[in-house]
Amino acid sequence: MRLSFPNNEHADVLVAAGDTTIGSAADNVVVLATAGIAAHHARLTVSERSIVIGACTAQARIHVNARPVVEKAILRLGDVVSLDTLKFVLKPDRDDSISADVPAGHATPPPAAPADAARVRQLPARVVLRGVSGAYFGKIVPVRGRLTIGRGSDCGLVLDEPEMPAHHAVVENSGDGIYLRAIDSGKGTQVNGVLVRDAVLHTDDQIAFERNRFVLEAPSLPTRRDLAPDAPAGQAVNITQTMRAIEKPAVAPATPADAANRNDIWWLIGAAALIAAGIAVLLYLRF
Numbered sequence: 550m551r552l553s554f555p556n557n558e559h560a561d562v563l564v565a566a567g568d569t570t571i572g573s574a575a576d577n578v579v580v581l582a583t584a585g586i587a588a589h590h591a592r593l594t595v596s597e598r599s600i601v602i603g604a605c606t607a608q609a610r611i612h613v614n615a616r617p618v619v620e621k622a623i624l625r626l627g628d629v630v631s632l633d634t635l636k637f638v639l640k641p642d643r644d645d646s647i648s649a650d651v652p653a654g655h656a657t658p659p660p661a662a663p664a665d666a667a668r669v670r671q672l673p674a675r676v677v678l679r680g681v682s683g684a685y686f687g688k689i690v691p692v693r694g695r696l697t698i699g700r701g702s703d704c705g706l707v708l709d710e711p712e713m714p715a716h717h718a719v720v721e722n723s724g725d726g727i728y729l730r731a732i733d734s735g736k737g738t739q740v741n742g743v744l745v746r747d748a749v750l751h752t753d754d755q756i757a758f759e760r761n762r763f764v765l766e767a768p769s770l771p772t773r774r775d776l777a778p779d780a781p782a783g784q785a786v787n788i789t790q791t792m793r794a795i796e797k798p799a800v801a802p803a804t805p806a807d808a809a810n811r812n813d814i815w816w817l818i819g820a821a822a823l824i825a826a827g828i829a830v831l832l833y834l835r836f
Contacts, residue, residue: 550563550564550595550600550626550639550640550641550642551563551564551639551640551641551642552564552579552637552638552639552640553637553638553639553640553742554635554636554637554638555636555637555638556635556636558581558583558635559579559581559637561640562578562579563642564593564595565595566595566596566597567594567595568592568593568594569592569593569594569595570589570591570592570593570605571586571590571591571592571593571632572586572587572588572589572590572591572605573586573587573588573590574588574589577589581632581635583633583635584633584634585610585632585633585634585635586632586633586635587605587606587608587609589605589606590604590605590606590609590611590632590633591603591604591605591609591611591632592605599623600623600624600625600639601621601622601623601624602618602621602622602624602630603620603621603622604618604620604621609632610631610632610633611630611631611632612630612631613628613629613630613631614628614629614681614682614762615629615631615682615760616682624639625639625741625753625755625764626639626640626641626741626742626755627639627640627739627740627741627742627754627755627756627757627762628742628755638742639742640741640742640743641741641742641743644743644744646743646773647740647741647743647745647748675722675767675768675769676691676692676722676727676765676766676767676770677689677690677691677692677765677766677767678690678692678696678706678720678756678763678764678765678766679763679764679766680761680762680763681755681762681763681764682760682761682762683708683759683760683761683762684708684709684760684761685706685761685763690705690706690763692720692722692727693722694721694722695719695720695721695722696719696720696721696722697716697718697719697732698716698717698718698719698720698758699713699714699715699716699717699718699732699733700713700714700715700717701715701716704716708758708759708761710758710759710760710761712759713758713759714732714733714735716732716733717731717732717733717735717738717758718730718731718732718733718738718758719732720750720756722767726749726770727749727750727751727765727767727770728747728748728749728750729745729747729748729749729750729756730746730747731746731747738756738757738758739756739757740754740755740756740757741754741755742755742757750765751765751767751770751771751772751773751776752765752766752767752768752770752771752772753765753766753772753773754773
């Protein structure tokens with residue numbers, strides 16, 4: 550995984566497993582001497598299963614995909630992280646792990662589009678795009694055969710963005726694979742933070758069309774991690790969309806004293822029940 554700074558405030562940074570500190574102080578792994586960046590602003594923790602960002606101080610401002618982070622957030626490739634006003638994008642180690650517009654052997658290009666697009670067979674909604682930011686946040690868009698994306702009212706996924714063409718791209722579900730294909734000659738689409746025109750998509754990929762971001766969910770198809778289990782930590786990791794991290798507190802094992810205290814409580818409850826029953830009987834006999 551790498552941190553890519555779109556405004557060139559810093560060169561791209563490859564991030565390995567473990568902790569990576571970010572801030573303006575010289576002892577950070579990534580030093581950002583920029584206004585608004587605290588001495589120790591954020592910490593990235595990368596493991597085989599997750600990418601987590603946390604604030605080092607309560608005053609450190611962090612947003613992920615324009616949503617504020619409270620304490621910690623779980624990240625995925627393609628997320629845009631803002632530290633105050635400075636932004637970076639989480640990308641795979643190499644762009645050619647996503648793009649199909651590279652020499653043979655670097656990535657798997659999608660097969661040629663069918664001559665008659667209408668012949669792409671209509672499949673059950675086993676593949677969906679789940680909105681994680683923008684106008685479709687929290688919504689589900691099924692991909693049945695062929696989904697056209699653009700500003701046009703005849704598109705299956707209508708994105709009302711000023712720079713979005715009437716017909717921008719299509720996502721095809723062929724049953725044995727999912728493919729992104731460009732329709733217009735514009736700048737392309739971001740897949741896991743990498744700008745592409747055509748690409749083979751996988752479960753948990755994040756696809757960005759301007760401000761609108763979607764996660765591809767296809768339970769019957771593999772993730773990139775499944776296809777490359779030996780990839781370096783963070784390179785092919787795909788994690789649930791940004792949310793507040795919930796840490797379950799550790800539960801200490803019960804000690805003999807704890808068990809004795811619990812037994813004492815039950816004896817007290819039993820004794821109280823017997824006393825209450827005795828009082829009830831006395832009152833009944835008296836009256």
